[in-house]
Amino acid sequence: MRSRNDGSTPRSACSLADLGRGEIVTLNIDLRVSIGTLELKNPVMTASGTFASGREFADFVDLTRLGAIVTKGVSACAWPGNPSPRIAETASGMLNSIGLQNPGVDAFVEKDLRWLEDNAPGTPVIVNVSGHSAEDYVDVIRRLEIEPGVAGYEINISCPNVEQGGMAFGTDCLSAAAVTAACRAATARTLIVKLTPNVTSIAEIARAVEAEGADGVSVINTLLGMAIDAESCRPLLARVVGGLSGPAIKPVALRAVWEVANAVKVPVIGMGGIANGTDAVEFLLAGASAVAVGTANFVDPTATIRVIDGIREYCERHTVLRARDLTGALRV
Numbered sequence: 086m087r088s089r090n091d092g093s094t095p096r097s098a099c100s101l102a103d104l105g106r107g108e109i110v111t112l113n114i115d116l117r118v119s120i121g122t123l124e125l126k127n128p129v130m131t132a133s134g135t136f137a138s139g140r141e142f143a144d145f146v147d148l149t150r151l152g153a154i155v156t157k158g159v160s161a162c163a164w165p166g167n168p169s170p171r172i173a174e175t176a177s178g179m180l181n182s183i184g185l186q187n188p189g190v191d192a193f194v195e196k197d198l199r200w201l202e203d204n205a206p207g208t209p210v211i212v213n214v215s216g217h218s219a220e221d222y223v224d225v226i227r228r229l230e231i232e233p234g235v236a237g238y239e240i241n242i243s244c245p246n247v248e249q250g251g252m253a254f255g256t257d258c259l260s261a262a263a264v265t266a267a268c269r270a271a272t273a274r275t276l277i278v279k280l281t282p283n284v285t286s287i288a289e290i291a292r293a294v295e296a297e298g299a300d301g302v303s304v305i306n307t308l309l310g311m312a313i314d315a316e317s318c319r320p321l322l323a324r325v326v327g328g329l330s331g332p333a334i335k336p337v338a339l340r341a342v343w344e345v346a347n348a349v350k351v352p353v354i355g356m357g358g359i360a361n362g363t364d365a366v367e368f369l370l371a372g373a374s375a376v377a378v379g380t381a382n383f384v385d386p387t388a389t390i391r392v393i394d395g396i397r398e399y400c401e402r403h404t405v406l407r408a409r410d411l412t413g414a415l416r417v
């Protein structure tokens with residue numbers, strides 16, 4: 086990262102929109118980043134489960150501007166999810182216990198993937214994969230390997246809202262490594278493993294999945310929490326506990342990204358409470374190579390685009406010519 090204190094703009098580093106008058110300066114910022122073999126046009130992805138497969142957002146967001154679309158979790162067979170109520174609002178975030186409801190991989194391909202192929206050309210689609218066993222994850226990947234519209238997989242071993250599978254795989258180095266190895270053997274495409282913060286050392290789990298061939302790690306999934314209605318003396322969620330997301334978890338997520346980025350060589354995709362460009366830049370400085378926007382999509386459906394524009398504006402203001410130079414540029 087380069088910083089300048091004198092307010093001047095190096096001519097070699099920019100295209101001058103108003104050459105001669107020297108007032109209006111447009112820097113040619115390179116926003117591209119790489120995750121495994123994937124090159125993204127900018128570092129901003131959608132966080133799984135908060136953007137569906139993009140269809141509901143297409144009226145608000147030009148999907149071709151996104152770095153990547155990460156789909157909601159897809160399993161081999163349809164999952165009904167958890168009983169309602171399964172969403173609760175808290176002071177600075179939301180609790181959910183959706184339980185990875187989805188129609189199964191075949192329905193996903195017919196309905197969502199085909200739609201994405203037509204409506205988000207050029208934007209990599211990363212399928213978030215759910216399973217109750219390592220075989221379940223592999224089954225989903227095998228089914229999708231024949232689909233050219235899939236760029237990679239994000240393996241969710243971190244969902245706190247299902248009894249079997251989900252977070253159970255992500256809280257133990259051996260099982261996290263075993264799921265990663267099984268998925269790695271099933272694909273040469275970009276393989277990202279999504280980690281839970283609900284562990285003693287997230288860096289240890291990251292190292293375990295890196296050793297089995299993960300191309301990147303997503304940090305973080307939701308934090309376990311609960312909410313209570315004091316008047317009725319009842320929990321707000323039918324399942325009592327759920328996953329906390331949104332601004333409340335940002336400091337935890339930043340710490341986790343920083344720890345993981347210092348522990349592994351593969352790219353880290355940071356997420357947790359990102360709502361604007363400055364939030365995203367903070368994750369990049371902490372060591373993330375890319376970021377994902379989640380709960381903010383429910384507050385403002387254009388949040389992803391605001392975050393992309395915000396990163397560019399930050400780079401212009403600080404004369405950072407390549408967004409990837411922000412990664413790990415934190416001064417400590």
Ligand SMILES: Cc1cc2nc3c(=O)[nH]c(=O)nc-3n(C[C@H](O)[C@H](O)[C@H](O)COP(=O)(O)O)c2cc1C
Nearest residue numbers: 132133134158181241305306330331357358379380
């Ligand atoms: C309603 C909801 C559904 C989610 N579903 C998934 C999912 O299917 N798979 C997954 O890996 N993460 C899922 N997540 C976690 C998010 O992708 C993200 O990691 C988390 O919410 C933190 O980011 P945020 O604070 O920006 O929302 C879900 C989150 C929410 C709020």
